[in-house]
Amino acid sequence: MDIIIYIALAGIAIAVGYGIMLYNRLVDIKHAVSQAWSNIDVLLKQRHDELPKLVETCKQYMGFEQETLKQVIAARSQVATAREAGNVGALGSAENSLRIGLGNLFAVVEDYPELKASEKFQHLQARITGLENSIADRREYYNEAVRINNVRIEQFPDVIIANWFKFKPRDLLEFSDADKQDVNIGQLFG
Structure with a gap:
């Protein structure tokens, strides 16, 4: 009779240990997404x-192109609002608007050789292009972390722990197809 109790206790201990391991893995994945x-x-x-x-910098050279500058400023504000709220869906849409605005701005710069030749403008353009590329790389990493999270909380037996402790799926950070084609701002300076 004692052996049955020990076997039952060992089975319970193994089940509890496995549950703790699953929980800790889900917590690790959740924090990887964060x-x-x-x-x-x-x-x-x-x-x-x-x-x-x-x-x-552009205003110094582009006195009459205010609409293009306003579009960039408005899109920047939309991105900031979505970013601060952590609203991934709104951020994708706002990013699309900002990239279109930047694309328009850099296309208009072609009409201003003095601005295009400005060292300050070139530095800022290179800095923003670098940030755009880094954001694209980080977006890929974020989406992979979200995919892992979303798959794990739906897989058995993780789904039991995930439901019990209310782990939630996360949204992918997605941009429109047109935005994906316009990632390299530097291409506008042919």
């Missing part, structure tokens, strides 16, 4: 801080 989002957030903030410098 870290990936934080990495994107840092880059978005850096770009957010660089855009006013770019707009001011």
